[in-house]
Amino acid sequence: MTDYITVGAEDRVEARNGQIKLHGPEGFEGMRKAGRLAAEILDALVPHVVPGVTTAALDDIVREHMLREGAIPATLGYRGYTKSCCTSINHVVCHGIPEDRKLKDGDIVNIDVTPIVDGWHGDTSRMYLVGDVPLKARKLVDVTYECLMLGLEQAKPGNRLGDIAAAIQRHAEARRYTVVRDFCGHGVGRLFHDSPEVVHAGRPGTGPELRPGMFFTVEPMINIGRPDVKMLDDGWTAVTRDRSLSAQFEHSIGITEDGCEIFTKSPAGLDHPPYF
Numbered sequence: 001m002t003d004y005i006t007v008g009a010e011d012r013v014e015a016r017n018g019q020i021k022l023h024g025p026e027g028f029e030g031m032r033k034a035g036r037l038a039a040e041i042l043d044a045l046v047p048h049v050v051p052g053v054t055t056a057a058l059d060d061i062v063r064e065h066m067l068r069e070g071a072i073p074a075t076l077g078y079r080g081y082t083k084s085c086c087t088s089i090n091h092v093v094c095h096g097i098p099e100d101r102k103l104k105d106g107d108i109v110n111i112d113v114t115p116i117v118d119g120w121h122g123d124t125s126r127m128y129l130v131g132d133v134p135l136k137a138r139k140l141v142d143v144t145y146e147c148l149m150l151g152l153e154q155a156k157p158g159n160r161l162g163d164i165a166a167a168i169q170r171h172a173e174a175r176r177y178t179v180v181r182d183f184c185g186h187g188v189g190r191l192f193h194d195s196p197e198v199v200h201a202g203r204p205g206t207g208p209e210l211r212p213g214m215f216f217t218v219e220p221m222i223n224i225g226r227p228d229v230k231m232l233d234d235g236w237t238a239v240t241r242d243r244s245l246s247a248q249f250e251h252s253i254g255i256t257e258d259g260c261e262i263f264t265k266s267p268a269g270l271d272h273p274p275y276f
Contacts, residue, residue, distance in 0.1 A: 022213030034122030035263025105131030124264035162206030219250030
């Protein structure tokens with residue numbers, strides 16, 4: 001049986017304990033601020049994600065933007081991680097580590113940022129097209145974004161997490177793509193990773209019921225080839241086993257009385273490439 005708990009803005013934040021937190025107006029306001037900054041950072045990266053730039057340079061931009069706005073990079077120092085964002089290129093599924101590697105014409109890259117603003121985590125990621133990207137890769141990016149938004153259409157009170165998962169899986173597989181099972185979305189708020197786990201493939205009507213006040217991420221990872229992944233020796237980077245292309249989009253959302261609020265929507269309307 002799923003355990004829900006109502007929390008206020010002043011309640012002490014405990015470590016993840018399996019309970020699904022239900023937040024009030026103060027929580028929504030906190031997540032709006034954190035989510036907006038996260039989206040603004042991804043917007044600001046648009047002119048910089050070009051052939052020849054290093055992912056380390058992009059990481060510098062992310063960190064400086066957060067610190068300038070009085071925020072803290074949630075990933076910096078998290079379980080030993082040493083960067084302020086994740087940069088996942090081509091066949092990297094997630095958690096790619098920024099480095100001195102230069103982006104090449106035709107690459108696709110996911111950039112994942114999480115600023116902490118007044119204790120609240122704004123977690124979001126977005127795909128970028130580097131130069132002249134082949135049609136095959138652009139179609140994967142398009143379908144992955146469609147999967148995210150179709151999943152979010154199911155994010156409303158009375159539905160269950162399985163309804164989100166089923167919508168994502170149905171759309172991806174109808175276009176002969178696969179859904180990664182090894183990683184999932186998660187509760188978010190004053191904890192970076194909280195309950196519930198938000199899977200992206202499943203059956204309608206299953207999983208925890210969605211209730212107003214729930215905060216979580218939806219972040220489908222969609223592959224052109226098989227869904228299997230493997231971890232590299234750095235302990236963070238996950239790649240497709242068959243080296244096929246992978247794409248991901250992520251939003252942080254809150255369940256409202258009649259649907260969901262997307263905290264990390266782009267203020268400039270740059271939620272999906274190509275960006276102009």
